[in-house]
Amino acid sequence: MTGSILWLKGWSMPASTFEPLIALLPDYAHIAPDYSSAGTPEEMLGIVEQAAGSPALRRPLIIVGWSLGATLALRLADQGLADGLVLVAGNARFVRPKVQLGLGWPDAHLRHMIASIAKNRQDAESAFRQLLLSDSEKGSGLEALLPPAGSWSSSALIAGLELLRREDRLSRLPAVACQVLIIHGREDRVCPFGAAEELYGEIPNAALLPMPGCGHMPFLGREREIIEAVRRWLLGEQDSEAIQSKRKRL
Numbered sequence: 001m002t003g004s005i006l007w008l009k010g011w012s013m014p015a016s017t018f019e020p021l022i023a024l025l026p027d028y029a030h031i032a033p034d035y036s037s038a039g040t041p042e043e044m045l046g047i048v049e050q051a052a053g054s055p056a057l058r059r060p061l062i063i064v065g066w067s068l069g070a071t072l073a074l075r076l077a078d079q080g081l082a083d084g085l086v087l088v089a090g091n092a093r094f095v096r097p098k099v100q101l102g103l104g105w106p107d108a109h110l111r112h113m114i115a116s117i118a119k120n121r122q123d124a125e126s127a128f129r130q131l132l133l134s135d136s137e138k139g140s141g142l143e144a145l146l147p148p149a150g151s152w153s154s155s156a157l158i159a160g161l162e163l164l165r166r167e168d169r170l171s172r173l174p175a176v177a178c179q180v181l182i183i184h185g186r187e188d189r190v191c192p193f194g195a196a197e198e199l200y201g202e203i204p205n206a207a208l209l210p211m212p213g214c215g216h217m218p219f220l221g222r223e224r225e226i227i228e229a230v231r232r233w234l235l236g237e238q239d240s241e242a243i244q245s246k247r248k249r250l
Contacts, residue, residue: 003060003083006052006076007032008069010089010216011160012125014151018064021219024227029058036152041163044156048072052081059083062234065090067191067216068160074169077176085180086230089188089216091195092169092202102194110161117157124157125149134187134215142221173202180206181233183226185214207233 005028007018015032022030033051038044052063060083065073070090077085096104116124129149133142152160180203184196193210200208209229211218219226 002027003062004029004031004057006061006063008048008063008065008072010067010069012128012149012152012157014147017147020223021227024223031057036156038159039155041159041166044159044163045072045075048076049079052076062086064088068164071164071167071169075167077178078169078172082178084178084234086183087180087199088183089185089191089218091191092173092199093167094164094191102192103198104191104195107165110165114158114161117154121154121157122149131189132216134185134213136213137215145220170202173199174204176203178205181209181230182206183209183211183218185211185216185218187214188216190216
């Protein structure tokens with residue numbers, strides 16, 4: 001067994017989201033903590049911290065965080081719990097002023113989502129899913145591959161949004177000691193591509209894999225391509241035309 005991978009999913013997404021990716025990495029032990037019933041941001045953080053700190057995990061530990069999961073992954077890295085990070089469609093601070101909409105969303109948008117969950121959670125999740133794919137991805141039929149909604153409790157949906165409202169890892173990015181691979185769709189409407197460039201610019205040992213034509217789920221329908229890129233990065237073969245890197249080979 002090569003090591004362990006901790007999978008941290010995005011907001012409102014079921015456990016099945018990562019299954020096609022996990023199937024392509026049989027030589028790793030996998031753990032995917034479930035925070036879909038967390039009642040508070042603190043409970044959500046506690047669940048992932050307990051999973052990452054488990055003595056049963058085989059090292060090295062690679063943490064893959066997508067969207068909200070990327071925010072959680074950065075928190076774990078700050079605690080020295082990661083030997084490597086793969087940040088997919090994430091950012092260091094989601095809430096941004098209107099002059100920085102190329103990096104995140106205004107707080108008013110998240111507060112509106114929280115209010116919408118209280119009114120009709122099904123409509124709130126449906127509206128969010130409309131933002132996940134780029135127009136070209138929708139045109140190619142990828143919508144049929146979207147994970148089903150409804151697996152999270154309303155309290156967990158709100159807790160995830162509250163966590164995104166308050167988390168700010170920007171000042172801590174230069175202190176990220178492990179190696180990091182950033183994977184981000186260039187047409188991401190949830191977490192704009194500028195957030196990936198910000199991560200790449202601030203994290204010392206970072207590599208960036210831009211995904212042209214992709215939205216907020218750059219791995220959907222491209223699982224083999226993504227896993228091959230991750231394997232190249234793990235092996236230190238990141239210096240290719242596709243992956244931009246500013247670090248030495250592993």
